[in-house]
Amino acid sequence: MISFIIPAYNEEHELPATLSAIRAAASGAAQPYEIIVVDDASTDATPKIALRAGAKVIPINRRQIAASRNAGGRVAQGEYLFFIDADTRINRAHVTGGIAALEDGYAGGSARVGMDGFVPVWGRMFLRGFSSVYFGLNLGAGAFLFTTRRNFDVIGGFDEQYFAGEEVYFSIELKKLGGFKVLREPVVTSARKLRMYRAKDFLRKFFGVIVRGPGGVRSRAKLSIWYDGKREGHSA
Numbered sequence: 544m545i546s547f548i549i550p551a552y553n554e555e556h557e558l559p560a561t562l563s564a565i566r567a568a569a570s571g572a573a574q575p576y577e578i579i580v581v582d583d584a585s586t587d588a589t590p591k592i593a594l595r596a597g598a599k600v601i602p603i604n605r606r607q608i609a610a611s612r613n614a615g616g617r618v619a620q621g622e623y624l625f626f627i628d629a630d631t632r633i634n635r636a637h638v639t640g641g642i643a644a645l646e647d648g649y650a651g652g653s654a655r656v657g658m659d660g661f662v663p664v665w666g667r668m669f670l671r672g673f674s675s676v677y678f679g680l681n682l683g684a685g686a687f688l689f690t691t692r693r694n695f696d697v698i699g700g701f702d703e704q705y706f707a708g709e710e711v712y713f714s715i716e717l718k719k720l721g722g723f724k725v726l727r728e729p730v731v732t733s734a735r736k737l738r739m740y741r742a743k744d745f746l747r748k749f750f751g752v753i754v755r756g757p758g759g760v761r762s763r764a765k766l767s768i769w770y771d772g773k774r775e776g777h778s779a
Contacts, residue, residue, distance in 0.1 A: 544576060545575070549628070551583065552585055553589060559592055561627065568633050568635045580598045580615075581602075583608075584604045584605070601614050601615060608706075609701035613701050613703065616700050624695055625688075626689070634728070650691075650718065651690035651691075651713075652726060654687045655728070656684045656729055658734035660733075666734065682714045683725065684730075686730055687730045694717060704761055705761060706766050
């Protein structure tokens, strides 16, 4: 069985397309699946949309994506766990490719990332450079991660001391168990952050976190590009 786990906070606009893409992608997997939406204190229609789509909804009140993913992982019934962000579209190749990698002995994996809609020039340049370094290090993108139930339990899930970058530590821990596979077929995720922020504001916030290192992601207070402004033109 496959468990698709979606952390969500105020994602009523993005979630329907994500759920639809998962159902279409899972249709070719030839095994049962479940969709779990972890609703982390949403104030919009996120949980209602998930329920109408047949997903299991797990409510929490943490405002932390690592905690949301872990809450979903703990209740998941599947042998294969796929963690997918609420603004990310997958296809059949991601499901079949992920399962094939796990059956080949990889401890987990991810996929390269493409962005939807308009992306400003500075954003395209930033993504090209960042992706070259990040995926060159064979790390997993938070938008799409997969592993087995056993491996998730062995590493203890996502490290909840981090409010961002938890996918990096998750990838590193999985690597200790075996190979880590980054699928070449990119998932499509929202470029809204690159549209919502001016270049100097985004880059200042992003690299400010990088410079501060692990200590910079242990508090939500300075992580506005991760936790604020979920909808374009609106505040969180």
